[in-house]
Amino acid sequence: xxxxxxxxxxxxxxxxxxxxxxxxxxxxxxxxxxxxxxxxxxxxxxxxxxxxxxxxxxxxxxxxxxxxxxxxxxxxxxxxxxxxxxxxxxxxxxxxxxxxxxxxxxxxxxxxxxxxxxxxxxxxxxxxxxxxxxxxxxxxxxxxxxxxxxxxxxxxxxxxxxxxxxxxxxxxxxxxxxxxxxxxxxxxxxxxxxxxxxxxxxxxxxxxxxxxxxxxxxxxxxxxxxxxxxx
Numbered sequence: 486x487x488x489x490x491x492x493x494x495x496x497x498x499x500x501x502x503x504x505x506x507x508x509x510x511x512x513x514x515x516x517x518x519x520x521x522x523x524x525x526x527x528x529x530x531x532x533x534x535x536x537x538x539x540x541x542x543x544x545x546x547x548x549x550x551x552x553x554x555x556x557x558x559x560x561x562x563x564x565x566x567x568x569x570x571x572x573x574x575x576x577x578x579x580x581x582x583x584x585x586x587x588x589x590x591x592x593x594x595x596x597x598x599x600x601x602x603x604x605x606x607x608x609x610x611x612x613x614x615x616x617x618x619x620x621x622x623x624x625x626x627x628x629x630x631x632x633x634x635x636x637x638x639x640x641x642x643x644x645x646x647x648x649x650x651x652x653x654x655x656x657x658x659x660x661x662x663x664x665x666x667x668x669x670x671x672x673x674x675x676x677x678x679x680x681x682x683x684x685x686x687x688x689x690x691x692x693x694x695x696x697x698x699x700x701x702x703x704x705x706x707x708x709x710x711x712x713x714x715x716x
Contacts, residue, residue, distance in 0.1 A: 488555070489518055489519070490517055491517040491553050493514060493516075496510060496512070497510055497512055497513075497546060497549050498532075510539070513539075513706060517540075517683060520679060521697065522672075522695045524691070524692040525683065526692050533685040534653050539551055541649075542574075543576070556569060573648045574648070575647035576653075577639055577642045581638045583638065587625070588623050588624060588625055589622050589640075590613065593609035593644050594608075612641075615643075617670075631659055636667070642674075643678060649681045653684075655668075655686075657687070668691050668694070682695075
């Protein structure tokens, strides 16, 4: 296998809790190949979302090493991490995290503008068209359904053409039919932009569409899912 796009070596995360130190992740070693789709599954509290946050540099590991595209995320400062995410990563959360005072078009264009793209609004418009929201571009989040808001979030994550797309329970707040639509759109975005997709999910039908599934229990990868990245 070629050099992985993401690599974790004995990654650990411990946080201060009311009763003392809580070990969230207990030594995760995992490689993800470029272009792979990886599903992270496991019971609530197993560390799935925390692992995704470490991969995106949104949470800082308290031990071990995490590298992405040859860059050591554990050695970067906050500003460098923010720049790296802006240039190489897209993130979709269960809660849509849209800016309520901005229209759908403005929400999608914002990261492009921050990156200095001269065609930010044209690209944002194209992404919203791709997720079926051509008629909703000038609507605010409060004027849209949950499924529509998640489509805006997908378009926002995809517009900068990320190398790595991270999704944390992207269908968790949606009904079954809407969730299936979001699944299709998520995999379509991966195919159109050639991104590596890593997603946390409780939905078996979503996990089944991944190239590989890694299961976590109590902050560790289950022994049965320590497979190497797909070749």
